[in-house]
Amino acid sequence: MRIGLIRHGLTDWNAAGRIQGQTDIPLNGEGRKQAERLGRRLQSESYQWDYIVTSGLSRAQETGEILSQMLHVPMLEPDARLKERGFGQIEGLTSDERVARWGKSWDTLDLGQEHISEIQVRALAFLDDLWFSRAHENILIVTHGAFLANLLTALYQDQYTERIGNLSLTILEKERDDWIPLLYNCTQHLTMDTAEQSE
Template identity: 45%
Template sequence: MLIGLVRHGKTDWNKDGRIQGQTDIPLNQEGISQAISLAERLSREARIWDAVISSDLQRANATAKIIAERLNIPLLDSDPRLRERFFGEVEGTKEQERHERWGTNWREVADGVESNEEVRKRGLSAINDWKTTFPDRNLLVVSHGSFLAQILAEVCSDLEDQYLSNLSYSILELRDDSWHPQLYNCTIHLQT
């Protein structure tokens, strides 16, 4: 089984440096273009994906729809377990605002910020369901930066921690009940 992990395309809040969390912000034109670029790349590569699934937030779902349509593969029902980390009262703020209001350890002191453990638990729940429901299918998963970083850290602890860019593409392979990275944080499709 393969799982592809894709961060959604850019939004106006990404452009402005605002933390989105579960605030439902749409893709901007650049984000749509980024999704098209990855879809075009995948359409030229050997076909490995059987279906696409995404978070139910519109920026991820719109990215997934563009890819699924270009690859002519099913877009499965969105899954709220794939949502971005909930950032509580921090959502909509820029880094300087966060540091001024809560300090550099804002993740620990601001109200309502979902913990790493909570994010990992719901992500692993989804992955374990797919292993049972789709054992012979390769799924392309479109989600969010902080969520994907937590999942990668949980299932591939040897990976270098990198910032996951918008429309970054990673591939994990399930072998002997362990996940092995085949591609990590690739954005070559955006370098045109």
């Protein structure tokens, strides 16, 4: 089984540095273009994908729909376990706004954030269920930055710590016991022009 882990495209809150969490912010124009660039990349690669599943939040859902149309790959029902980490009171705020309200140590306070252990439990449960139900299929999963960072930490401890980029692609493969990373946080498609992608 192979899975492609994709972070959704850019939103206005991403561009402004606002934490989105589970607030349902749509893609912006640039985010849609990013999804199309990834779609062109995937069209040109040898990997074959059977299904796409998303978190159901509109920024992930629309990213998945763009890829589905371009690749002619059907979408499964959204899975709520793929939603972004809930950030409680800090959703919608920039770094400066968080510091102004709660000081520089705001991230040590209980402001309603979903605990890391909770997001990792639901992320690993999703992967386990996917493995048991679709072990012979290859699935593109469109989800969110903090979700992906915490999933990768759960799988690989501190091996991967780079910030997960918008429309990045990470590919994992499993034949028996462990998920083997084949590609990590790759965004090369975002810097290639259309002519390069069609070669």
